[in-house]
Amino acid sequence: MALKGRLQDFSTTQLLNLVNMARKTGKLSLNDQTDQGAMLHFKDGRLIHATNNADEGHLAAMLYKVGKLTEDQVNVIKKQYNGSSDRVMGKYLMDARLVSRADIVQGVKDYMLNIVYDLFTWNDGTFLFEQDILPAKDRITVPLNLDNVILEGSRRIQEAVVLQDELPDLSTIALKITDKPLRDVKLTQDDWRVISHIHPRNSVKQIAQNNNMDEFQIRKIVYGMLQAGIVELIRPEGLQQKRAKPPVSRRGKKMAAQSPAEKRSVVTKLIDRIKRI
Amino acid sequence: MQTVKMVITGPFSAGKTEFIQSVSEIDVVATERKISSDAERVKEDTTVAMDFGRITVDDDLVLYLFGTPGQRRFDFMWEILSEGMLGFVVLVDSVRPETFREARHILEVFSSYASTPYVIAANKQDLPDAWSPEDVRIALKIDRDVKVLGCVARDKETVKNVLLELLYSILENMQAEEE
Numbered sequence A: 001m002a003l004k005g006r007l008q009d010f011s012t013t014q015l016l017n018l019v020n021m022a023r024k025t026g027k028l029s030l031n032d033q034t035d036q037g038a039m040l041h042f043k044d045g046r047l048i049h050a051t052n053n054a055d056e057g058h059l060a061a062m063l064y065k066v067g068k069l070t071e072d073q074v075n076v077i078k079k080q081y082n083g084s085s086d087r088v089m090g091k092y093l094m095d096a097r098l099v100s101r102a103d104i105v106q107g108v109k110d111y112m113l114n115i116v117y118d119l120f121t122w123n124d125g126t127f128l129f130e131q132d133i134l135p136a137k138d139r140i141t142v143p144l145n146l147d148n149v150i151l152e153g154s155r156r157i158q159e160a161v162v163l164q165d166e167l168p169d170l171s172t173i174a175l176k177i178t179d180k181p182l183r184d185v186k187l188t189q190d191d192w193r194v195i196s197h198i199h200p201r202n203s204v205k206q207i208a209q210n211n212n213m214d215e216f217q218i219r220k221i222v223y224g225m226l227q228a229g230i231v232e233l234i235r236p237e238g239l240q241q242k243r244a245k246p247p248v249s250r251r252g253k254k255m256a257a258q259s260p261a262e263k264r265s266v267v268t269k270l271i272d273r274i275k276r277i
Numbered sequence B: 001m002q003t004v005k006m007v008i009t010g011p012f013s014a015g016k017t018e019f020i021q022s023v024s025e026i027d028v029v030a031t032e033r034k035i036s037s038d039a040e041r042v043k044e045d046t047t048v049a050m051d052f053g054r055i056t057v058d059d060d061l062v063l064y065l066f067g068t069p070g071q072r073r074f075d076f077m078w079e080i081l082s083e084g085m086l087g088f089v090v091l092v093d094s095v096r097p098e099t100f101r102e103a104r105h106i107l108e109v110f111s112s113y114a115s116t117p118y119v120i121a122a123n124k125q126d127l128p129d130a131w132s133p134e135d136v137r138i139a140l141k142i143d144r145d146v147k148v149l150g151c152v153a154r155d156k157e158t159v160k161n162v163l164l165e166l167l168y169s170i171l172e173n174m175q176a177e178e179e
Helices: A012-021 A059-065 A071-081 A086-095 A101-119 A146-166 A189-196 A204-210 A215-227 A237-244 A250-256 A260-275 B016-023 B076-082 B097-113 B133-140 B156-178
Strands: A003-006 A026-031 A037-043 A046-052 A126-131 A174-177 A231-234 B002-009 B032-034 B045-047 B051-058 B061-067 B085-093 B118-123 B148-150
Touching (some): A012 A026, A012 A126, A037 A101, A046 A146, A059 A086, A086 A101, A101 A146, A146 A215, A174 A204, A189 A215, A215 A231, A260 B002, B002 B076, B002 B097, B016 B061, B016 B156, B076 B085, B085 B097, B085 B156, B097 B118, B148 B156
Parallel strands (some): B002 B061, B002 B085
Antiparallel strands (some): A026 A037, A026 A126, A037 A046, A174 A231, B032 B045, B051 B061
């Protein structure tokens, strides 16, 4: 018998608890109001596979999403192995020494967890649990105990509430690196990914998109760096201009783009400055 | 405020962190880790993410220097770092010819990301076994129109010279594009 309902009535946490306690086997489909969807497969109460409708769902796309493959590598693999099973693709990836078996297992695991943790923040939408439906046999499955997933997910719900309060609409804020001395600051790879995209014109939302990060991830990283005094919040340059500028004239548009002379002037200034170091 | 970016890249242990440290006005933010691989144990620590240095020109202009991670397994960072760069420096360890092939590979990869000007800096010229910049050019099959410059990453003056030569190349490139 299928279980179906609305997430505002029966939350993701409760659903996973149910699957865990009853040691269920089957497929759980969730959809939010914006038609964003996710599919989780369980076997004997353990999560074994997760996909969402935003990604392509094959192994290479999963490994790209969690940083184990580059975009170029994925494009090459897609051309050669489009339509192949994940197992065939996995074998190719290992033979080509692009990833190891451990990388694949960890990558699929991280990918699944990213999807599931995101679901904890969904307050609205529908779910459908269909008994005894397993993922296609060609999919690579990694069994995960739901106890830890539920614990971490619940913790994230609490954090998400705080982060939502601390950081308003992400499309209306940008970041600026402060002058605080950064001696002994230890940053993670994800922190660096964010820092490398900091620019007055890039909103935090754009930085997240450029780094394939979900809203929770970027909020957490930015909040951490704000607390450490590494960055401060500013309004994105484009946004300020949009509000401050009168209706756009053709001349105004032309002025906005840097002319060759202005570009040369920037380089000349840099030359003068470096000479004085 | 306008920010511009230059990338300092090169093989593992080429001296990228020291290079940026020599001219940055802030303490270079580096994520260093103990080396775990015996094959790469030529120094105690390596940069696993990237280095980050800054040179303020005036109230309206800042130059950021980004150093790439030395080890291949972090090369997924390269494309991210190369976005919007004004130019890049490929730093070569002049006393370790076994890294030249890797330097050539890095150069090709970065050139494919963006058609921005670059220079080659043959580092560690203070060491007795250092290959000369001209020999490095030949070993790396670098075209004559690309500058190959000797440098010592700890020596501010030689680092400044490399950056200045890169900026001159950028300027020439801009002028050529206008003509």
